[in-house]
Amino acid sequence: MRAPDRSDSNLWVGLQEAAARVEDLIAALPDPGARTHTQRAELAAAKDAARALRVRYLDTHADAVFEHLADGLRIEELVAAAADAYPGLVPTDKQLAADRGRRQADKEGWEIDQGIFLRAVLRSPLAGPQVLDAMLRPTxxxxxxxxxxxxxxxxxxxxxxxxxxxxxxxxxxxxxxxxxxxxxxxxxxxxxxxxxxxxxxxxxxxxxxxxxxxxxxxxxxxxxxxxxxxxxxxxxxxxxxxxxxxxxxxxxxxxxxxxxxxxxxxxxxxxxxxxxxxxxxxxxxxxxxxxxxxxxxxxxxxxxxxxxxxxxxxxxxxxxxxxxxxxxxxxxxxxxxxxxxxxxxxxxxxxxxxxxxxxxxxxxxxxxxxxxxxxxxxxxxxxxxxxxxxxPPEEFRRYMAEFALQQALRLYGEDVIDKVGGFAGRAG
Missing domain, CATH: 3.90.226.10 (2-enoyl-CoA Hydratase; Chain A, domain 1)
Structure with missing residues (x-):
């Protein structure tokens, strides 16, 4: 794998700093379920700042990022490869592992960052069709x-x-x-x-x-x-x-x-x-x-x-x-x-x-x-x-690009978490 393209150095450095700020806050805070309202608000603001920079970076560099990754990857493999090649752009295996096993209400929401990445890749006329083709291969x-x-x-x-x-x-x-x-x-x-x-x-x-x-x-x-x-x-x-x-x-x-x-x-x-x-x-x-x-x-x-x-x-x-x-x-x-x-x-x-x-x-x-x-x-x-x-394949691709992010956001909506908690508590 070739070294990642970091030609937009100021934006990349800003994204790295914002991602590090989020990680530092999480390390200093208690587990999600034990955080105060003030702590949750501070972390949410830091995550929003980092996500805005991710969107800006990928709006310009999604094709360059994709070209550095191996061909023919399914989406699960693609996000993992991007995490290795571009630290801070998508969540790492370690970050995702920390969320694994937690209730939906107690997760950090790293999948929203995956959604940002996948929206950019899928809506690219270069990268998107290749990802869709990879998903049509037999498992x-x-x-x-x-x-x-x-x-x-x-x-x-x-x-x-x-x-x-x-x-x-x-x-x-x-x-x-x-x-x-x-x-x-x-x-x-x-x-x-x-x-x-x-x-x-x-x-x-x-x-x-x-x-x-x-x-x-x-x-x-x-x-x-x-x-x-x-x-x-x-x-x-x-x-x-x-x-x-x-x-x-x-x-x-x-x-x-x-x-x-x-x-x-x-x-x-x-x-x-x-x-x-x-x-x-x-x-x-x-x-x-x-x-x-x-x-x-x-x-x-x-x-x-x-x-x-x-x-x-x-x-x-x-x-x-x-x-x-x-x-x-x-x-x-x-x-x-x-x-x-x-x-x-x-x-x-x-x-x-x-x-x-x-x-x-x-x-x-x-x-x-x-x-x-x-x-x-x-x-x-x-x-x-x-x-x-x-x-038509192109219309389906554009729809799924937006779906990748909107569904990720919905997974962590407070209304969704409250409602599925109610469904989960029902007998039978």
Missing amino acids: PRALRLLPEFRRTGVLRTRSVLLERRDGAAHLTMCRDDCLNAEDGEQVDDMETAVDLALLDEEVRVGVLRGGEMSHPRYRGKRVFSAGINLKSLHAGGISLTGFLLRRELGYLRKLVTGLLTDHAGAWHSRTVEKPWIAAVDTFAIGGGMQLLLACDQVLAASDAYLTLPAAREGIVPGAANFRLGRHAGPRISRQIILSGRRIWATEPDARLLIDEVVEPGELDAAVARAVARMQAPAVVANRRMLNAVEE
Whole structure:
């Protein structure tokens, strides 16, 4: 790795001094939960001053910074490499380790500084596309498991069951204890399963569905997804890079765009794409509804509902702000995202989001019909052309650049911390 470019020496020195001031204050203060109002205000002012300088530096030097880092890095690796090459620009492993294991309310908020860096990198026409491409590569875990999946057609993890049947990859979310509420482990399992479905030549179409629950309220019933695991967020287990950005730029985008990997047809189609069907039992809440917006066909039981409770939780609902409008239009999108409107499968507006509604006992047959339709030879080419119009890569990149920072800020909003603390305290 070459030495970092420090050509704007006055700004760089000022940033180093501001970063050192923050570190000195933290070292002199008690743990976050024990600080006085005055101490918190003094530290917040110091952090704001350092962050303003980071933004100024990256506004000018983001491309130069990126060029000094190794090629093909995923976002988790990219922020770690930047911390080594540019001390003070992004948080170090030591700083992040000190926050690891703390409740969200007791963290220092270093992920906001990661968000500043990632916003600058993603919005760069030079760096941003390279980062997005790196996130479309198959994960090492998927490549390791691929030979066994090709042989058996089955992958079982704690969070998912992937089964290949008659050319379809049936991906069942099976966190039965928490209604398929996503945490870091489930994101890893989902990306692995999506990679395997896209890499396996015998798979022509994918199906997403929730499994049967052991949760007391829904025991024995299938549930699609309850969204983000708020108890995990309260406990500090939801990270910006390992969960929120990995989820959006990893398996969710792979559902839409496909997998970037060496393949026979790479000269005419740079990614391996397959159509995806979602079948909704009971509800698709938050991140569950976000999943539907990345699929080609959505089926639902007549007693199911969809909702994005962003206003209640206080965070940004991933790329739903980017995708929902093309399905439902601006007015309904604002009702769902800003006001938490619940859409029942049988109401007229649901036709904008759901392709077919059937009685709960008929959903299996509806899935079989959809799988047959989606295996038609021209489906892949036509979905590629539809997505080229509906989700242009440059617009998606610009959206995700801003999302990286805005979501990081929301993670540490006082309202979010108060609300997830309330959710975490609920039984069942």
